[in-house]
Amino acid sequence: TQLLEQxxxxxxxxxxxxxxxxxNSSSVFSSLQWYRQEPGEGPVLLVTVVTGGEVxxxxxxxxxxGDARKDSSLHITAAQPGDTGLYLxxxxxxGGSYIPTFGRGTSLIVHP
Amino acid sequence: xxxxxxxxxxxxxxxxxxVTLSCSPISGHRSVSWYQQTPGQGLQFLFEYFSETQRNKxxxxxxxxxxxxxxxxxxxxxxxxxxxxxxLYLCASSLPSGGAxxxxxxxxxxxxxxx
Numbered sequence: 001t002q003l004l005e006q007x008x009x010x011x012x013x014x015x016x017x018x019x020x021x022x023x024n025s026s027s028v029f030s031s032l033q034w035y036r037q038e039p040g041e042g043p044v045l046l047v048t049v050v051t052g053g054e055v056x057x058x059x060x061x062x063x064x065x066g067d068a069r070k071d072s073s074l075h076i077t078a079a080q081p082g083d084t085g086l087y088l089x090x091x092x093x094x095g096g097s098y099i100p101t102f103g104r105g106t107s108l109i110v111h112p
Numbered sequence: 113x114x115x116x117x118x119x120x121x122x123x124x125x126x127x128x129x130x131v132t133l134s135c136s137p138i139s140g141h142r143s144v145s146w147y148q149q150t151p152g153q154g155l156q157f158l159f160e161y162f163s164e165t166q167r168n169k170x171x172x173x174x175x176x177x178x179x180x181x182x183x184x185x186x187x188x189x190x191x192x193x194x195x196x197x198x199x200l201y202l203c204a205s206s207l208p209s210g211g212a213x214x215x216x217x218x219x220x221x222x223x224x225x226x227x
Contacts, residue, residue, distance in 0.1 A: 100147075101157070
């Protein structure tokens with residue numbers, strides 16, 4: 001059972017389109033992080049959201065943390081080929097100690 | 113500042129063998145975590161070491177072990193390899209702030225193939 005469910009699993013779009021990817025859980029997280037992983041590389045942290053309802057912007061990327069801190073979304077405006085990669089959400093799952101938990105990711109391909 | 117380095121980058125082993133992977137964290141980082149990434153299960157936490165002590169552990173069998181040295185470099189070992197151990201093994205380092213939302217910096221990973 002995945003604690004963090006990401007959707008969609010795959011996304012193939014044309015340059016200039018907008019998209020949203022989702023990260024959902026039945027558990028409350030004290031914070032959620034979004035990473036992007038490119039082929040042959042490790043994940044790179046994009047943002048950390050910690051407050052319910054929080055919205056953070058990183059150039060064309062907008063991240064939102066749900067009010068109940070159980071879900072998050074990543075919206076990309078006017079996608080570019082350089083946005084291609086695997087987008088992962090992650091959070092610390094508290095089962096006595098904090099265990100980093102990752103969703104399975106959304107694989108995004110942006111065609112020029 | 114140099115990033116996290118992992119060696120080797122690629123490794124091919126056969127079932128039953130054992131393997132040792134190495135990770136050098138960013139200078140000054142004292143926490144090192146290891147992850148297994150597979151297409152089916154995604155990125156899964158193996159364990160974390162801080163100041164040469166295992167601080168957290170994921171849900172993996174005892175065949176997976178690790179250690180950290182006084183210079184914060186870390187190794188992980190997998191004994192009696194199984195086909196299902198084929199994966200990308202990622203190492204991440206972070207500063208010891210003690211928070212659950214520490215920023216982790218990942219290395220490029222070691223691609224292990226078990227035949």
